[in-house]
Amino acid sequence: MLLPILKYGAIVLKTSSSPVDVFDGELEKIAKNMIETMYVAPGIGLAAPQIGLNIRLATIDLSVGEDPSQVLVICNPEITSTEGEQKCDEGCLSIPEFSEVVARPRKMIVRALTLHGDEITINAEGILARCLSHEIDHLNGVLFIDHLSPLKRTLIRNKIKKLTKAGEW
Numbered sequence: 001m002l003l004p005i006l007k008y009g010a011i012v013l014k015t016s017s018s019p020v021d022v023f024d025g026e027l028e029k030i031a032k033n034m035i036e037t038m039y040v041a042p043g044i045g046l047a048a049p050q051i052g053l054n055i056r057l058a059t060i061d062l063s064v065g066e067d068p069s070q071v072l073v074i075c076n077p078e079i080t081s082t083e084g085e086q087k088c089d090e091g092c093l094s095i096p097e098f099s100e101v102v103a104r105p106r107k108m109i110v111r112a113l114t115l116h117g118d119e120i121t122i123n124a125e126g127i128l129a130r131c132l133s134h135e136i137d138h139l140n141g142v143l144f145i146d147h148l149s150p151l152k153r154t155l156i157r158n159k160i161k162k163l164t165k166a167g168e169w
């Protein structure tokens with residue numbers, strides 16, 4: 001089932017999410033719908049707050065549905081270490097049409113739980129590290145524009161305000 005993706009301005013995107021504590025069929029259903037929604041968007045990552053749920057759940061697939069082995073569903077992820085820095089143009093499904101250069105760790109190790117509550121460790125670098133960092137930010141109520149200079153952030157906010165007034169956001 002496709003879910004509506006909430007846009008910048010929704011309170012749920014600015015709220016820190018609660019850990020997943022029940023690993024049941026309902027959680028699996030939510031994750032399945034999130035993956036479907038992410039593919040159609042299309043995007044390489046989606047966090048539960050973006051579909052209106054403040055739980056620490058995110059889906060990632062750098063292949064956007066091309067390679068099933070790349071699908072990653074993570075619950076309660078925690079960054080245990082980071083290394084280096086990468087700067088790259090970045091966007092977000094909740095802030096469509098905008099992108100800016102954001103600095104992220106080049107490498108990171110993330111510990112998380114699967115949909116069945118099993119612990120996994122992800123050794124990520126490059127785009128995967130960037131994507132994990134971006135999605136984990138979502139679970140803490142942080143958006144990519146929060147990493148920008150106050151000036152750039154204000155410019156984007158003002159453009160979104162205008163779009164909202166015009167009923168185009």
Ligand SMILES: [Zn+2]
Nearest residue numbers: 091092093094
């Ligand atoms: Zn995002």
